Every structure is written in C-alpha cells, then in structure tokens.
Amino acid sequence: MLKFVKGPLESIDGVSIFPIISLLIFFIFFTALFWWVFTAKKDYIKKVSDIPLDLEDENSLEINQKQNRS
Structure with missing residues (x-):
C-alpha cells in the first residue's frame, strides 16, 4: 500500500518539505495549547x-x- 503513495510522491520536487511543515504545525499548536492551559x-x-x-x-x-x- 505504501508503494502506491510513496512512488508518485518521490517524483515531485521539494516534497520532502511537507512532512517537516506538518511536524512544525503539530508541535507549535500543542506547545501553544500546553502554554494556554497552564496560564489560563x-x-x-x-x-x-x-x-x-x-x-x-x-x-x-x-x-x-x-x-x-x-
């Protein structure tokens, strides 16, 4: 199943940036939520x-x- 997703994505230039952006959004969101919970x-x-x-x-x-x- 992964080969059907991974194959076409490898042919796209610069596709490796999207997992990094996703991780940053995830980290920033939960860091902000954690900060808000403790400062509310x-x-x-x-x-x-x-x-x-x-x-x-x-x-x-x-x-x-x-x-x-x-």
Missing part, C-alpha cells in the same frame, strides 16, 4: 466548566414554569 486564569476555567450545569438548570427551570402555567 482559574476563574475562567471554573466559569467555563460550569456552563453545562448552568444550561441544565435553566432548561429544568423553563420546563417547570411551563408545567406550572398548564
């Missing part, structure tokens, strides 16, 4: 982590209000 404010992380619970509370409140109207 704890209050922001707490606020964002509570969003699903807040939405669930709002939905249950709306359902209860609709049932009370009926």
Whole structure:
C-alpha cells in the first residue's frame, strides 16, 4: 500500500518539505495549547466548566414554569 503513495510522491520536487511543515504545525499548536492551559486564569476555567450545569438548570427551570402555567 505504501508503494502506491510513496512512488508518485518521490517524483515531485521539494516534497520532502511537507512532512517537516506538518511536524512544525503539530508541535507549535500543542506547545501553544500546553502554554494556554497552564496560564489560563482559574476563574475562567471554573466559569467555563460550569456552563453545562448552568444550561441544565435553566432548561429544568423553563420546563417547570411551563408545567406550572398548564
């Protein structure tokens, strides 16, 4: 299977730069993500982590209000 991919790619001039670019993009992205995780404010992380619970509370409140109207 690899020979079907590797053969045509070897005939392209400068194709060896693409794996290097891919590795650099991968490394830069995960380095930036790692940096962001450790420098993010704890209050922001707490606020964002509570969003699903807040939405669930709002939905249950709306359902209860609709049932009370009926």
